[in-house]
Amino acid sequence: xxxxxxxxxxxxxAQISSNSKLFSGSQVQFAAPPNSLVSFFDASLPGTLxxxxxxxxxxxxxxGLALNCSINKKSLFDRKHYFxxxxxxxxxxxxxxVPIAVNGSLSYSLxxxxxxxxxxxxxxxxxQIQLEQDSGKSLHDDTRCQTLxxxxxxxxxxxxxxxxxxxxxxxxxxxxxxxxxxxxxTLGSSQAVMAEGQLxxxxxxxxxxPGEPYGVRTEVKNINSIRFLAKAVDYEIQRQIEELENGxxxxxxxxxxxxxxxxxxxxxxxxxxxxxxxxxxxxLPPLILYDAKSLPANMNHQQVINIDWIHERLPDLPSxxxxxxxxxxxxxxxxxxxxxxxxxxxxxxxxxxxxxxMKPKKVIGWILKDLLSYLKQHxxxxxESPVSSxxxxxxxxxxxxxxxxxxxxxxxxxxxxxxxxxxxxxxxKRQKLELLQDQxxxxxICQAVIDGQENEVIMMVLG
Amino acid sequence: xxxxxxxxxxxxxxxLVDFRDAEGVERLQKAIQFADQLHEVNTVGVEPMDSVLxxxxxxYLREDDVTEGNCxxxxxxxxxxxxxxxxxxxxxxxxxxxxxxxxxxxQGS
Numbered sequence: 377x378x379x380x381x382x383x384x385x386x387x388x389x390a391q392i393s394s395n396s397k398l399f400s401g402s403q404v405q406f407a408a409p410p411n412s413l414v415s416f417f418d419a420s421l422p423g424t425l426x427x428x429x430x431x432x433x434x435x436x437x438x439x440g441l442a443l444n445c446s447i448n449k450k451s452l453f454d455r456k457h458y459f460x461x462x463x464x465x466x467x468x469x470x471x472x473x474v475p476i477a478v479n480g481s482l483s484y485s486l487x488x489x490x491x492x493x494x495x496x497x498x499x500x501x502x503x504q505i506q507l508e509q510d511s512g513k514s515l516h517d518d519t520r521c522q523t524l525x526x527x528x529x530x531x532x533x534x535x536x537x538x539x540x541x542x543x544x545x546x547x548x549x550x551x552x553x554x555x556x557x558x559x560x561x562t563l564g565s566s567q568a569v570m571a572e573g574q575l576x577x578x579x580x581x582x583x584x585x586p587g588e589p590y591g592v593r594t595e596v597k598n599i600n601s602i603r604f605l606a607k608a609v610d611y612e613i614q615r616q617i618e619e620l621e622n623g624x625x626x627x628x629x630x631x632x633x634x635x636x637x638x639x640x641x642x643x644x645x646x647x648x649x650x651x652x653x654x655x656x657x658x659x660l661p662p663l664i665l666y667d668a669k670s671l672p673a674n675m676n677h678q679q680v681i682n683i684d685w686i687h688e689r690l691p692d693l694p695s696x697x698x699x700x701x702x703x704x705x706x707x708x709x710x711x712x713x714x715x716x717x718x719x720x721x722x723x724x725x726x727x728x729x730x731x732x733x734m735k736p737k738k739v740i741g742w743i744l745k746d747l748l749s750y751l752k753q754h755x756x757x758x759x760e761s762p763v764s765s766x767x768x769x770x771x772x773x774x775x776x777x778x779x780x781x782x783x784x785x786x787x788x789x790x791x792x793x794x795x796x797x798x799x800x801x802x803x804x805k806r807q808k809l810e811l812l813q814d815q816x817x818x819x820x821i822c823q824a825v826i827d828g829q830e831n832e833v834i835m836m837v838l839g
Numbered sequence: 840x841x842x843x844x845x846x847x848x849x850x851x852x853x854x855l856v857d858f859r860d861a862e863g864v865e866r867l868q869k870a871i872q873f874a875d876q877l878h879e880v881n882t883v884g885v886e887p888m889d890s891v892l893x894x895x896x897x898x899y900l901r902e903d904d905v906t907e908g909n910c911x912x913x914x915x916x917x918x919x920x921x922x923x924x925x926x927x928x929x930x931x932x933x934x935x936x937x938x939x940x941x942x943x944x945x946q947g948s
Contacts, residue, residue: 394903401906410924411914415907419914431903452889459855461928516930517922524925527914651853661896662889679900 377621380583382613383590384549385541388556389534390566391510391574392435398509398533399426399469406572410526418531420464425659430681432533433476435565436507437665437686439535440477442559442693443502447683449665451476453507453657458650461525462512470536472654475506476663482539483695484555485713486547495710500552501540510534529573535566541580541590545613546606553577554602558694558716570601577605581612583620591616591626596640598632608633612640697722705729705736714744720758721748724765731769734776742772746786750793762795771800784809842868 394404402415417424440447452474455467480502488494512530514523537556543549557575560566568575582593596612599605611633616626631640666672668684692700698712701722707715715722725743729736747768751761771792775785784804791803804810812818826833847858847867858864890896911924920927 396901396903396905396907401901401904402908403905409911411911411926412924413908414910414914416910416914417907419917421917427901428898429903430900433900457853461926514928515925518930521930522922523928523930524922525928526925651849653853656889661892661898663898678902679897681900 378585380613380617380620381586382544382616383541383582383584383593384543384545384609384613385580385593386537386539386543386549386553387578387580388537388539388553389510389576389578390439390537390556390560390568392432392533392535393564393567393574394429394431394435394533396429396431397531398429398432398507400424400531401427402531404532405528406574408528410524411528413528414530418464418527420466426469426657428660428663429533430678432507433663433665433681434686435533435563436476436505436535437681437683438563438690439537439560439565440480440505441683441687441690442563443477443480443482443505443537445477445480445502445505447477447665448474449667449670449683450474451507451663451665453660453663454654455657456652456654458652460511460514461523462514462527462530464512464527464530468509468511469657469660470508471506473656475504476665477505478503480505482552482556482559484548484551485709486551487710495713498543498548498551500542500548503538503540505538506536508534508536541582546609549577549579549609550602550606553605554717555694557602562691562694562697579605579609579612581609581616582626583613583616591620592628594626594628594640595630596633597630597643598634600635604633604635607635607638608640611638615640705740707736707740711740711744714748718748718751718758724758724761727765728769728772731766732772732776734772739772742768746789750789763789763792767792767800774800774804778811778813780804780809780811784811842871 391404392398396402397404397415397418400415400417402418403413405413415424417426437447451471453469454472456470456472457467459466481499482502483497483499485495485497488496510529510532512525512527514525516523539552543552553575557568557570560568560575566574570576577599579596579599580593581596582591584591594612594616596608599608612631619626627642630643632643633640665681665683667682671682672680694716698709698716701707701712701715702709705725715725721743724747725736725740728743729739732739747761747763750756750763751758768789771785771788774780774788775782780788787807787809788800788803791798791807792800798806812821842864847864851857858867915921915924915926918926
């Protein structure tokens with residue numbers, strides 16, 4: 377049987393973190409009373425016009441720069457037409473002809489083995505980033521044969537990030553999306569919480585034999601977490617391989633991932649190829665961005681977006697933060713990944729290091745093995761940890777000064793975890809965990825043990 | 840060049856318009872012929888224009904402030920049907936009559 381090469385591309389929609397919507401002044405907020413965050417424009421009432429939100433443009437430029445894209449100094453808006461109850465205008469304003477950013481790349485890392493001891497770096501090309509409107513939300517009421525529509529989300533700004541089909545499996549797709557999520561959160565351009573719909577991923581999957589052209593691809597939607605993304609992609613790859621090996625064909629269709637059954641199913645309402653009848657948005661002129669060289673002399677600076685100004689103010693991206701952690705503290709690259717993967721863990725680690733004499737290379741073990749496993753066991757975030765960085769540093773200092781053994785330290789940590797307000801020293805004293813430092817006292821104890829076990833001692837001496 | 844029945848059906852499905860009878864279709868034909876006159880202009884090497892105002896039409900950038908919304912009652916006044924504070928729509932998209940049915944209809948008129 378000839379080998380199969382799976383090909384995976386991704387279309388990711390990230391909700392822009394802004395106070396108001398992309399083209400109107402209504403508020404952006406999750407979980408508000410239905411239709412309370414809707415302006416006349418969002419409801420598509422006649423006579424309303426789009427007005428572009430500056431913050432949304434800045435968010436897209438930041439994201440484009442962080443993903444090594446070329447920023448298009450002139451980009452255009454278009455209308456994408458289709459009918460659906462949650463799209464009151466009958467079209468979405470997007471950037472189909474010339475998007476705001478193109479030709480970037482994203483580097484991400486994968487563990488070769490399950491022990492996380494060997495990592496490999498991969499890159500996925502970013503085809504483009506475009507600004508577009510989000511649609512409202514439809515709630516399907518099948519019993520009463522109707523759809524309830526809430527337009528609170530209609531018009532919220534989105535950045536669509538298109539990743540080229542450079543990935544080959546669920547694990548790669550998941551790792552790429554995870555890294556993108558961390559970058560967006562670091563930039564603040566999107567909070568990228570998948571559970572709240574701030575980050576939505578559609579996967580394009582196909583398989584082919586080496587040397588042959590790409591196979592027919594399917595689009596997989598309704599993926600609600602990074603874990604499900606990996607599952608959905610891997611399932612779809614398998615499904616296509618089985619279908620083709622049984623002599624079947626792959627339809628160019630849209631499928632939904634069913635997380636309960638762990639499989640993909642064809643989606644109704646999406647049969648046949650869509651014709652969106654793209655046309656330029658007549659109510660919006662081109663979006664012009666400037667850099668230090670092209671900055672106009674006498675324009676109101678609130679109306680000017682300077683790409684270089686934004687570039688200079690980009691924060692350290694996750695990859696840079698990881699490098700700095702490795703360089704500054706002498707920890708392994710794998711460690712830096714885990715530190716950045718948990719919200720607040722890197723800061724916690726650095727805080728402990730500041731407050732203890734123990735070397736960072738030793739501290740990291742306590743953070744990643746002991747603290748993190750406690751947090752995971754109890755489903756707590758770093759912020760919710762009953763053991764503060766201060767308490768942990770205090771404990772590690774006792775260990776470092778050899779006042780307690782490593783085993784005793786673990787016992788103390790277990791006690792600290794209860795969060796009863798006791799200090800490490802108090803716990804050590806109460807449980808009598810101090811290491812004996814007095815040589816004479818130690819000799820006396822050893823002698824007593826030997827005296828009490830005469831027979832065993834004789835057996836040992838005789839060999 | 841006549842517009843085929845398939846293209847007509849496709850357009851009706853996409854734009855939810857109804858060409859209704861032969862006269863409607865003829866009007867469409869004439870509109871296309873009128874627009875086709877644009878092809879007589881040689882535009883080789885000419886950048887498409889976005890607006891006759893060219894550089895003078897600057898895209899206005901709005902500050903990211905919340906200035907609208909909170910008018911649920913007013914918006915729902917336009918709704919024929921509502922459930923609590925939701926708009927009500929039919930379930931999914933209702934398919935249009937199939938091509939064969941339309942063809943018969945057009946031939947009849």
